[in-house]
Amino acid sequence: MPKCPFLIRCVAAFEEADDELEELVGGITDEQAAWRAGPGRWSIVECIEHLNRTGGGYLMRMERAVERARERGLAGAQPYRRKTFLGSMILRVLEPGAGRKFPAPRVYRPRREPLALAEVAAELRRQLRRLIELADLADGLDLGRMLFATPVAPWPRLTVAEAFEIHRLHIPRHLAQARAVKEAPGYPA
Numbered sequence: 001m002p003k004c005p006f007l008i009r010c011v012a013a014f015e016e017a018d019d020e021l022e023e024l025v026g027g028i029t030d031e032q033a034a035w036r037a038g039p040g041r042w043s044i045v046e047c048i049e050h051l052n053r054t055g056g057g058y059l060m061r062m063e064r065a066v067e068r069a070r071e072r073g074l075a076g077a078q079p080y081r082r083k084t085f086l087g088s089m090i091l092r093v094l095e096p097g098a099g100r101k102f103p104a105p106r107v108y109r110p111r112r113e114p115l116a117l118a119e120v121a122a123e124l125r126r127q128l129r130r131l132i133e134l135a136d137l138a139d140g141l142d143l144g145r146m147l148f149a150t151p152v153a154p155w156p157r158l159t160v161a162e163a164f165e166i167h168r169l170h171i172p173r174h175l176a177q178a179r180a181v182k183e184a185p186g187y188p189a
Helices: 005-025 030-034 044-072 085-094 117-138 160-182
Strands: 147-149 157-159
Touching (some): 005 044, 005 160, 044 160, 147 160
């Protein structure tokens, strides 16, 4: 378990997300998971697939940045001073109550073929575990000086601190979106 308060907060959010995912998908069928509340809306399984696509692209890059920082001995502690333009912009949009929504970049949109809920949920659980393990590995490093290119473009870049914070805010946001599908009128019982 990391000692850094920022990483402890992120790990707690990832553990809560894992519990929420279990509650969300427990006992529902692939048909229920694929149901949409309306045109242009995402289903439960599509919300989870979006998280997988986003996380999969970020995790590999975050892991490489942490590896390089460990090799270089790039020690540091909170507060992480370096902020990027892109990271600040994404975090402003993700803050609870921000009210602004942007369409997901194409690379992060859910696949349109039929998705098996069990497989998609298992992948998100795997990514949540990897984020928790990565937080432990990153503890004691200067997360604000560790930069990496996003999966969308080689520039602009994000810091590992921003990436952890983005995941801490992004995952619960889309699990809440999936929960809203389950509570929508017409949801198949």
